Amino acid sequence: MAQEDIFKKLVAHCKEYGFVFQSSEIYDGLGAVYDYGQNGVELKNNIKKYWWDSMVMLHENVVGLDSAIFMHPTIWKASGHVDAFNDPLIDNKDSKKRYRADVLIEDQLAKFEEKMNKEVAKAKKRFGDAFDETQFRETNPRVLANQQKWNDLHARFSKALNDNDLAELKQIIVDQEIACPISGTRNWTDVRQFNLMFGTEMGSTSDGALKVYLRPETAQGIFVNYLNVQKTGRMKIPFGIAQIGKAFRNEIVARQFIFRMREFEQMEMQFFVRPGSELDWFDQWKETRMKWHRALGFGDDNYRFHVHEKLAHYANAAVDVEYKFPFGFKEVEGIHSRTDFDLSQHQEFSGKKIQYYDPELGKSYVPYVVETSIGVDRMFLQIMAASYNEEELEAANGKKDTRVVLRLPAALAPIKLAVMPLVKKDGLPEKAREIIDDLKFDFKCQYDEKDSIGKRYRRQDAVGTPFCVTVDHQTLEDATVTIRYRDTMKQERVAIADLKGMIANEVSFKALFAKLN
Numbered sequence: 001m002a003q004e005d006i007f008k009k010l011v012a013h014c015k016e017y018g019f020v021f022q023s024s025e026i027y028d029g030l031g032a033v034y035d036y037g038q039n040g041v042e043l044k045n046n047i048k049k050y051w052w053d054s055m056v057m058l059h060e061n062v063v064g065l066d067s068a069i070f071m072h073p074t075i076w077k078a079s080g081h082v083d084a085f086n087d088p089l090i091d092n093k094d095s096k097k098r099y100r101a102d103v104l105i106e107d108q109l110a111k112f113e114e115k116m117n118k119e120v121a122k123a124k125k126r127f128g129d130a131f132d133e134t135q136f137r138e139t140n141p142r143v144l145a146n147q148q149k150w151n152d153l154h155a156r157f158s159k160a161l162n163d164n165d166l167a168e169l170k171q172i173i174v175d176q177e178i179a180c181p182i183s184g185t186r187n188w189t190d191v192r193q194f195n196l197m198f199g200t201e202m203g204s205t206s207d208g209a210l211k212v213y214l215r216p217e218t219a220q221g222i223f224v225n226y227l228n229v230q231k232t233g234r235m236k237i238p239f240g241i242a243q244i245g246k247a248f249r250n251e252i253v254a255r256q257f258i259f260r261m262r263e264f265e266q267m268e269m270q271f272f273v274r275p276g277s278e279l280d281w282f283d284q285w286k287e288t289r290m291k292w293h294r295a296l297g298f299g300d301d302n303y304r305f306h307v308h309e310k311l312a313h314y315a316n317a318a319v320d321v322e323y324k325f326p327f328g329f330k331e332v333e334g335i336h337s338r339t340d341f342d343l344s345q346h347q348e349f350s351g352k353k354i355q356y357y358d359p360e361l362g363k364s365y366v367p368y369v370v371e372t373s374i375g376v377d378r379m380f381l382q383i384m385a386a387s388y389n390e391e392e393l394e395a396a397n398g399k400k401d402t403r404v405v406l407r408l409p410a411a412l413a414p415i416k417l418a419v420m421p422l423v424k425k426d427g428l429p430e431k432a433r434e435i436i437d438d439l440k441f442d443f444k445c446q447y448d449e450k451d452s453i454g455k456r457y458r459r460q461d462a463v464g465t466p467f468c469v470t471v472d473h474q475t476l477e478d479a480t481v482t483i484r485y486r487d488t489m490k491q492e493r494v495a496i497a498d499l500k501g502m503i504a505n506e507v508s509f510k511a512l513f514a515k516l517n
Contacts, residue, residue, distance in 0.1 A: 006326045006388070007256075007257075007325075007326040007327060007385070009388075009390075010326070010384060010385060010388050011257050013384075013388065013404065013462070014040070014257075014384065017039060017462050017463050018037035018038045018039040018040065018463075019036070019037055019039050019040035019043065019384065020034050020035070020036055020037060020040050020257075020258060021034065021035045021036075021037050022034060022035075023035045031262075032251060032260065032261050032262045033261060033262055033263055034257075034258050034261065034377075038414075039414040039415070039463050040380070040414075042414035042415070042444060043380065043383070043384075043408070043412060043413070043414045043464075044265075044376060044380055046411065046412040046413070046414070047376060047379050047380060047383065047412060048244055048267065048376060049509070050411065050412065050509060050512065051244070051267045051292075051374065051379075052064070052242065052244065052267070053509060053513070054292055054512075054513060054516060055240070055242045055269050056242055058513060058516065059240065061235070061236075061238060061239040061240060062239065062240035062241070062242055062269060062271075063229060063233055063235070063239070063240070063241060063242070064241070064242050064243065065221070065222055065225055065229060065241050065242070065243045066243065066244075066245065067218070067221025067222065067224075067225060067243060067245065068221065069214060069215050069245070069246060069248075070202065070212050070214075070215075071212075071213075071215060071220065071221065071224070072212075073210065073211055073212050073213060074349055074350075075220050075224060075346070075349075076197065076213055076216075076220070077349065078345040078346050078348070078349035078350075079220050079223075079314075079342060079345060079346075080313055080314065080345070081197060081213075081216055081217075082195075082197075084313055085195055085196055085197055085216060086193035086194055086195050086196065087100050087102075087193070087194055087196060088100065088101040088102055088166060088169055088191050088192070088193060089101065089191065089192060089193070089194045090104070090169075090170065090173065090188050090189055090190070090191045090192075091188070091189040092180035092182070092183055092185065092187060092188060092189075093185075093187040093188070093189060094180065094183040094185045094187050095180050095182035095183035095185075097180060097182050097183075099180075101166075101169045101170065101173060101191045102157075102161065102169070104173055104178050105153070105157050105169070105172055105173065105176070105178070106157075107178075108153065108176050108178055109150060109153060109154060109157070110328050110329075112146045112147075112149050112150040112153070113150065114328075115142075115146045116137070116143050116146045116147060116150075119136075119140060119142050119143050119146075120133055120136060120137065120143070123136050123140070153172070153176065154309075156168075156172060157169075157172060157309065158309040158310070160172060161309055161310035162309070162310050166190070166191040166192065166193070167190070167191070169191045170188060170190055170191045173186075173188060174186065174188070195250075196216060196249040196250050196251065197213045197214070197216050197248075197249070197250065198213060198214040198216075198248050198249075198250050199211060199212070199213050199214075200212060200213070200214065214247075214248035215246075215247055215248065216247055216248060216249050217247050217266065217268075217373075218243050218244075218245045218246075218247055218266045218268050219268055219270060219342070219371060219373070220342070221243065221245070222241045222243055222268070222270045223270065223342045223343055223346055223369075224346055225241070226241070226272065226343060226354060226367075227352075227354055229241055230272075230356065237272055237273060237274060237356055237358060237367055238271060238272060238273045238274070238277075238281065239271070239272055240269050240270060240271040240272065241269065241270050241272075242267075242268070242269040243266075243267075243268055243269075244265065244266070244267045244268075244376070245265065245266060246263065246264070246265055246266075247263075247264060247265070247266050248262060248263055248264075249262060249264075250262060256325075256327060257381060258377045258378075258380065258381050259325075259330065259377075259378055259381055261377060264375055264376070264377045265375070265376035265377060266373060266374070266375060266376065267373075267374045267375075267376055267379075268371065268372065268373045268374075269371070269372045269373075270338075270369050270370075270371050271285065271369065271370045271371070271372075272356070272367040272368070272369055273367060273368050273369070273370060274358065274361075274365070274367070274368070275340065275365055275366075275367070275368050276368075277368070278316070278317075278337045278339065278368040278369075278370055279316075279317060279337060281337075281370045282317050282335065282336075282337040282370050285335055285370055285372055286305070286319055286335050288516070289321060289333055289335055289372050289374075290303060290305070290321055291515065291516050292516060293321055293323070293332070293333070294515075295512050295513075295515035295516060296383070296386075296409050296412075296512070297409060298323075298383075298386035298387075299386075301324075302323055302324040302386070303321060303322065303323055303324075304321075304322050304324075304329060305319050305320070305321065305322070306319065306320040306322045306329070306331070307319050308320070312336070313341070314336075314338045314339060314341035314342060315336045315337055315338055315339065315341075316337050316339050317336070317337040318334065318335070318336045318337070319334070319335050320332075320333065320334050320335075321333040321334075321335070323382045323385075323386075325381070325382065325385055326385055330378075331378070332374060332375065332378050332379055332382050333372065333373065333374040333375075333379075334371070334372075334373045334374075335370070335371065335372050335373075336370070336371045336373070337368070337369075337370050337371075338368070338369040338370070338371050339368055339369070340366040340367065340368050340369070342369060343366045343367060343369070344366050347366065354366060383408065383409075383412065384406070387406045387407045387408045387464060388404070388406060389404070389405050389406075389407055390402060390403075390404055391403050391404075391405060403458055403461055404458075404461065404462050405461040405462065405464075405486065405487075406461070406462065406463060406464030407464070407486075407487055408464035408466075409512065410466040410506045410507045411507050411508060411509045411511070411512055413464045413465060413466050413507070414444065414463060414464065414465075415444050415445070415446045415460070415463060415464075415465045416443035416444050416445065416465070416466065416467065416503060416507045417439060417443050417444075417445045417446070417465070417466075417467045417468075417469060417499075417503055418445070418446045418447075418448050418456070418460045418465050418467070418468045418469070419432045419435050419436050419445060419446070419447055419448070419468075419469045419471065420432065420447075420448050420449065420453060420456050420468060420469065420470050420471065421449055421470075421471045422453060422470055422471060422472040422473070424449050426473065426476075427476060428471050428472065428473070428475070428476075429449060431471050431475055431476060432447060432449075432469075432471045433447065435469065435471065435481070435496060435499070438500075439499065439500060439503075442500060442503075442504060443503060443504075443507060446460075446465070448460070453470060456468070457484065457489075460486070461486055464486070465486060466485070466486045466487075466506065466507065467483060467484070467485065467486070467503055467506075468483070468484040468486075469481045469482070469483050469484075469499065470482040470484065475496070479495060479496050479497070480493050480494060480495050480496065481493070481494065481496055481499070483499070483502070
């Protein structure tokens with residue numbers, strides 16, 4: 001099945017099973033804005049807990065913060081967002097659709113990569129175990145030709161980005177004969193910059209109103225509270241401040257479901273270090289964050305680092321953690337060495353001294369910062385894409401059967417346990433409720449009595465429930481139940497008294513955290 005078709009099925013699955021809804025759907029929706037349903041909000045909260053606990057509980061020198069969405073407008077002047085928070089946009093004159101010029105060129109680079117990978121896949125299938133991929137990539141004429149095209153385009157693209165050369169970005173699009181996906185034509189406007197911040201007014205009268213912005217990132221709330229946290233927490237460098245919160249960007253080219261939205265949630269940690277040590281800490285956090293992603297068990301090869309071609313105005317090093325989505329490798333997290341730019345800017349614009357006295361060095365300085373920033377919504381989509389499986393099964397009568405299963409890590413699953421009475425009589429529903437009442441303070445449980453037991457299993461598979469417990473007549477005799485495991489579909493008889501311990505061991509975050517050491 002084509003990756004594009006898989007992604008369409010995933011989007012439909014999110015709606016059908018209560019994970020993600022189009023916002024304001026009964027009013028025909030609002031572009032690039034989504035709501036999380038009953039299962040989606042549970043998964044999202046579990047993702048945030050996995051991140052928060054791994055940052056704040058597992059690191060003695062990282063503490064939390066929750067800053068306001070509205071902040072003084074001068075903050076955004078100091079941070080550079082008022083003047084430099086722009087995307088390079090280009091319009092197709094025939095379709096009237098607007099695109100990010102850099103994304104169009106990145107997609108073209110991805111096409112060259114896809115051609116090379118197809119050649120490698122065909123050769124691997126042809127030669128089997130004897131296949132040497134490195135040698136093939138270094139010698140195959142078709143791979144080498146596409147690699148040269150990639151190299152040439154990549155070098156030209158990188159230079160245009162770093163030079164902020166909008167005319168060259170357009171020329172690249174023209175020279176590469178990149179067409180509009182809607183109209184199929186190459187009738188492009190010039191590339192121009194577009195600021196992404198949402199502005200509004202705060203105040204009771206138009207004359208006295210103060211122009212403010214919905215924050216486009218959560219990091220600045222950490223920087224302007226740096227001294228408050230450092231002093232009240234008696235924090236010593238190096239230390240970090242973590243935050244989860246909403247951010248807003250007026251994305252003109254919002255696409256790929258919840259991958260790029262106008263209202264989204266970020267999980268960020270700013271780590272304050274001595275000047276000169278920032279690149280060592282950058283490397284450490286880079287590896288720490290990759291471990292965090294790979295601990296989920298979705299395949300190490302599906303993750304990679306992507307070094308930034310163009311550094312932001314505040315950075316001296318930057319890398320993305322990318323995951324292989326159905327639409328290609330895309331960023332899920334950024335790690336940046338932000339230097340002392342932000343704190344120095346706020347010190348200058350506020351007129352307040354924002355420094356740290358280092359007793360070991362016997363002097364004060366503005367700390368440097370290493371940032372890890374991950375989008376909750378992108379992480380949500382990544383986990384859903386990695387977990388979604390369509391499986392063909394052998395039915396009892398010899399016919400083929402299929403099931404859709406979300407192989408979510410048990411700790412992240414929205415529902416940990418479904419309890420099902422075999423029939424809706426003979427005291428079985430009451431016994432099932434009794435089991436739920438005993439376990440509901442430890443796990444998110446669901447009672448399910450509708451339809452056949454097979455259909456109930458399929459329903460729970462589709463939302464990623466790792467355990468199903470069936471209460472039958474034998475339960476009333478010996479206090480045992482049948483527990484069924486989502487991934488293997490194996491069933492076994494266990495004592496009700498053992499359920500809590502069995503499930504707690506499997507759904508605990510401890511198993512994930514153990515992989516981070």
